[in-house]
Amino acid sequence: MMADVAVSLAGAATVCRWDQRGCGRSQRRGPYSVEKTVADLDAVRAHFGWDRVALLGHSWGAQLALRYTLAHPERVTKLVYVSGTGIDADSTWHAAYQHNLRDALGEHLARWESLRDRDRTAEEDREYCVLQWSADFADRERALEHAEAMADPWFGVNFECNAALNRERSPDLSGQCETLKVPTLIVDGTADIRPRRSVDSLERALPVVSRVQLVAGHLPWVEDPTGFHTAVSGFLAGT
Template sequence: MRDTASVEHAVRTEDGVRLWAAREGDGEPVVFCHGGPGLWDMMADVAADLSAAATVCRWDQRGCGRSQRQGPYSVERTVADLDAVRAHFGWDRVALLGHSWGAQLALRYALAHPDRVTKLVYVSGTGIDDDSTWHGDYSRNLRNALGGHRTRWEALAAKERTAKEDREYCVLQWSADFADRERALEHAEAMADPWFDVNFECNAALGGERSPVLRGQCETLDVPTLIVDGTADIRPRSAVDSLARALPEVSRVRLPAGHLPWVEDPAGFRSAVGGFLADRCCPGAG
């Protein structure tokens, strides 16, 4: 999964924190927002697929992966960091592709700076309703998907882990995110290569923030948006329904995959996202 074609950059935020970023390709700029919070960019393969038609920028969020491990951690701060990445490359407007927590980040950025966003690709996010509407079902689905690995995962979750055990814990949990159970551990191991320690402080800080009511802002968002769902995602896709209803310029694609649809349906993902980014017309509702 190592990417040798991209050019790495050091981005400085307004408060002096160094962020890792990588740029590749040619065309209109697309900035990726990885999941987590507290993880790092794992979408080098997606960038390689899209770089023939777009300039793709990947970056590790504050305190995560290859970026400087320094707070403070908040959604507002992370939105500002994303704007620092955009400004570093001299782009007036960018498309955003966010995955999971990164989909929420991309949406929050678009709501804060709609004049700086050309298009939004919202992949495997969890919508704009309160977490209580979906998190219970997700927790049950997670434990069911773990199958025979559930006992070990629960034991690791309940103890103070070593660095090696942190990686094992994450790989087991990530394996539940794949529809193909025979290859689930293989896919999860690939996510952990290369491995950068999870920033659990960042995860707790951002995960603990109470989300504002965004429906009204979404109803007036003048940014064409593509929602991409994996039909076998253990996070209920119904959680995104209210977001899809609120956005005025939205299309939605459902792919036969889990939480990382580009891994399990790369052709379908490439077709949907590449076509959306290349289309200069606004998508229809659906």
């Protein structure tokens, strides 16, 4: 799903993408935890012999990239935080997200709910995910098309891994963020169904931070590729 990002940034950096433990082409073998995933990311870095890297994370990956940077600031040159949900408690934004999700699903809401509430076949898993992902795009006319592209090729979703990570209670990161000296770029889509106000406290906490808001949904590189490329490549180049 991040192939377009890799292509866009290939001129600005050597790009390495990885399938997290239990996801994509990686083996579905736990344990699943934030701590373990941070360690896995460090193992990928060490495998390539890179002393320091720039990190770009999207959505949950933005949280992961932030947690890695807080754990290993000496190993990160720059952090790009794309469409994350900030450092506040989920209770401050999740209800609004659920409302926005249902509203964006529109005519597909009943089908999505019926799939959500029953045991699904592999084919129905894919349909359920495509419907849910379609809510992440501001352009409703192309939303299903974009979501179908995210599911091609289809490796399935590891719902066990997802549930395990979501069960973890996030620590208060504000104090650590206030002392983080790694330059950070926050990139948002203004039409993201996850309220962007949830990221405001992260922006206030970070001492070296800039923020770019694009007219897009949860995947801003899909709906504003030029704006995304300009913001991220410029940040990585230091311009």
